[in-house]
Amino acid sequence: MITVKKFRAGCLKLTILDEIIAKKKDEIKTLTGQTFQPVAYEPVPTFQSLVAASSQMNIIAEIKRSSPSRGAINTTVDPADQAKRYEALGAKAISVLTDQAFFNGSIEDLIQVRKTVRLPILCKDFMIDPVQIDRAKAAGANIILLIVAALSDAQLAELYQYAVENDLEVLVEVHDEEEMERALRLEPxxxxxxxxxxxxxxxxxxxxxxxxxxxxxxxxxxxxxxxMKQQGDVIRVRNAGANAVLVGETFMRAENLEETFKSFQVSLFQNIN
Structure with a gap:
């Protein structure tokens, strides 16, 4: 297994991504054939509808204990409590990292959040098989993540269609021009x-x-x-065309979460902060 120390010393993240995907394949073997009991909850608005009605930067606030690149971030966080704080401050969605091996998350974190907030929830994980989508939906997720770098075109199209057919929104993530071109073929x-x-x-x-x-x-x-570390960063990406930001570490480490969160709620109209 590649350690964080070796990774920081210069290993490509693609190698780490390959290792993560290999781990996911093992997890899928244990998930296949399982029956997932759906979590009961009141209907929530879609992320798209909330964004359409907003004139401020739309914030997806993330619950993130740790990561391979940053190590421990906030390992003692109570997911339900943190989500409740995010909701009260005006988050448009909550992102929950459910990967255990590399990010110290769990599907139980998502279930706790689902029982606490009336917002759409993004299941932040490395989706490579429909069974993962089934589990995420049963846990109460409304949005799933598809990382273009982790999927072939065929996988991307299959999982995207499967999620849509199951009434889930899909966040298609890209890192470079080639991945953006692949993503745009889906018309996401x-x-x-x-x-x-x-x-x-x-x-x-x-x-x-x-x-x-x-x-x-x-x-x-x-x-x-x-x-996204400070308000200027949010304004910069807004000016580039972003109408939403996903923020994890900055909020998880914030000494004054309310102050930091509110500073990120800039107007979506340029030259108006």
Whole structure:
């Protein structure tokens, strides 16, 4: 197994991604054939409808204990409590990292959040098989993540269609131009641009500025992911065309979550903060 130390020393993230996918294949073997008991909850609005009605930057607030690149972030967080705080501050959706091996998350975290908030929930995981989508939906997820870098075109199309047929919204995540071109073939309603470089793990908001121009659909929700540290970062990606941001580490580490969160709720209209 590649350690975080070796990874930071220079291993490509694609190698880590391969390792994660290999782990997911093992997990799928244990999930296949299982029956997932749906969590009961009141209907929630779609993320798309909330964004359509908003004039402020739409925030997907994430519950993230740790990551391979950053190590421990907030390992003692109570998912339900954190989600409740996010909802009260005006989050449009809650992202829950459910990968255990690399991010210290769990599907139980998502279930706890589902029982607590009346917002759409994104199941943040490495989806490569329909059974993962089944489990996420049963746990109460309303949105699933499909990472273009982790999937072939055939897998991407199959999983996207499967999720849509199961009344789930899909966040299609890209990291570079080639992946954006592949994603756009799906004509997705939600695209996430991850500002983290797959090879160096460095974060550069210029990624959003570069890739956002490739999106022509006026109704496409464009999410900028990674690198939101301060209000200026949010304004920068807004000016590039993002109408939503996904924020994890900054909120999880915030000494004053309310102050930090509110500073990110900038107007979607340029020159108006």
């Amino acid at each position: 309603e939600i695209i996430g641009i991850n500002n983290r470089n797959l090879k160096t793990f460095e974060v550069n908001l210029a990624t959003t500025e570069r890739l956002a121009s490739m999106v022509r659909g006026m109704k496409t929700i464009l999410i900028s992911e990674s690198g």
